[in-house]
Amino acid sequence: MALLAQIVVSGVLLGGLYALMALGLALVWGVLNIVNLSHGALIMLGAYATYFLFTGAHVDPFAALPLAAAALFAAGYLIQRGILNLVIRGPMFNTLLITFGIEVILTYLAQLWFSADYRAINPRYAGSSYTFGGVTVPLVQALGFAIAIGLTAAMWLFLLHSRTGRGIRAAAQNLVAARLYGVDPKRIYALTFGLGAALAGVAGGLYGTVSQINPYIGGPLTAKSFVIAIIGGLDNPFGVVVGGLFLGIVESLTALYVGPTYRDVASFGILVLVLVARPSGLLGRTA
Amino acid sequence: MSDALLEVGRLNAGYGEMAVLRDVSIAIRPAEIVALVGSNGAGKTTLLRALSRLIPSRGELRFAGRSLAGAAADEVFGLGLVQVPEGRQLFDRMSVAENLRMGAYQRRDKAAIEADLERVYALFPAVADRRRQLAGSLSGGEQQMCAMARALMARPRLLMVDEMSLGLAPVIVDALLETMSQIRAQGVTVLLVEQDVHAALSVADRGYVLETGEIVRAGTARELERDPEVQRAYLGAADPVPAMPAGRAHGAP
Ligand SMILES: Nc1ncnc2c1ncn2[C@@H]1O[C@H](COP(=O)(O)OP(=O)(O)OP(=O)(O)O)[C@@H](O)[C@H]1O
Ligand SMILES: [Mg+2]
Secondary structure: OHHHHHHHHHHHHHHHHHHHHHHHHHHHHHHHOOOOOOHHHHHHHHHHHHHHHHHHHOOOHHHHHHHHHHHHHHHHHHHHHHOHHHHOOOOHHHHHHHHHHHHHHHHHHHHHHHOOOOEOOOOHHHHOEEEEOOEEEEHHHHHHHHHHHHHHHHHHHHHHHOHHHHHHHHHHHOHHHHHHOOOOHHHHHHHHHHHHHHHHHHHHHHHHHHOOEOOOOHHHHHHHHHHHHHHHOOOOHHHHHHHHHHHHHHHHHHHHHOOHHHHHHHHHHHHHHHHHHOHHHHOOOOO | OOOOOEEEEEEEEEEOOEEEEEEEEEEEOOOOEEEEEOOOOOOHHHHHHHHOOOOOEEEEEEEOOEEOOOOOHHHHHHOOEEEEOOOOOOOOOOEHHHHHHHHOOOOOOHHHHHHHHHHHHHHOHHHHHOOOOEHHHOOHHHHHHHHHHHHHOOOOOEEEEEOOOOOOOHHHHHHHHHHHHHHHHOOOEEEEEEOOHHHHHHHOOEEEEEEOOEEEEEEEHHHHHHOHHHHHHHOOOOOOOOOOOOOOOOOOO
């Protein structure tokens, strides 16, 4: 029983991080109608940014997160303004291909610049943990969970109550009406893509504190974010929390009862099931 | 007409290769209500899209003394050229109140926005009652009022209303036309695009008739109401041979 509780807690902690990973993908998908296949590569860049700030400049990994977010926001803004803007609202196949190309390029550049070696972000407190009634909660993962949920909530408040958030939702719901009422789509789209990339950057930094990183972590993380976005839907940021927790718990249970190597089999099994059950999820906002 | 608020000279616009508007010239003076009428497919909505810079156009386009050539849709909106589009185009998954706030998207004067909200709610009590409801769940008439209210939140200088009466009960149309006159009394200029020519001419000062992309008649509302061609084509005047092509004399065999 204690073992099961431990597994569920681990799954929940992992799920919070997954939710944050998926949040940026779902945001961009919902507003720009782009499934950003380079999302995982942006997560990977966020992880490296945090890693190098930590090892190179001795910045605490959690303090490095805002810097990683700012860097990735700028990168996302420029990618949207300079590349994706050219095919905006084009057929989804075009944007899939282009973001896939960006993913390949970023992965290749990371391998070139950072080498293919595994790296880990290990601050002094990396091993600290708390125990409650037989269940162990690692400090780093608890912090990561709190940041992930806090950012998701902040994103929700921003979209719901700020003027810019309203402009983002307006562009997502009715682009013609948004243009007629003073929304500049170029700016809103670049801002949204930048926000999605910034969220990926923070998620990457947090990922680096709990897992080893290398240039190839992006692809599987994109796929997991995609599964979560489909489960949780695109309209409400808390949908991705539900989807993230679900995937985190399923992976943890699979690791325990089937074997750790089967984790990803479980999550991609869910991906296949979801695509079979609602293939239209790929094409539109049905999620 | 150099005192015009909106000046359109030899405007050409269309969709891709297809030309719709051909050398359209109109002018609207401050605080006028001008009706733009014409049959289905004449190009009325296309003209409004060109004026709001949703689609590109060739020709002269001046608003409040400034050329709109090269201006983007959001800039035109910022100048006070505001449109209530055909089919309302509300933000369906936002509340009514949020839709109204979208009307004030480019405004930063918080206190004035709140005051305007109350003013607009007073003008449309039915909208006020539903302010927390999702706009997509309103009835057709409520949606039209919500769309008008949203436009007023932008403090328009020129309000362009496309097909306001479509699908609405006559009482609601009358109420909305009455509102239009009130808005004008507050100094807002109105361009009214209507199928219901009778209703449009009843509140308008002047009007234009658009046919297959060209302005074929212009005049005061009284002149147009009395024009036999207009009567026959748009006001359903008794005619032994209905639906004759435009341009043929009244009573021709
Ligand atoms: N998005 C579009 N793409 C291509 N052609 C269009 C488009 N919108 C309108 N048209 C065509 O342009 C012409 C003018 O259409 P428009 O909508 O301006 O007419 P309208 O005068 O507003 O008619 P109605 O009274 O029915 O609203 C029509 O022949 C129409 O088929
Ligand atoms: Mg029309």
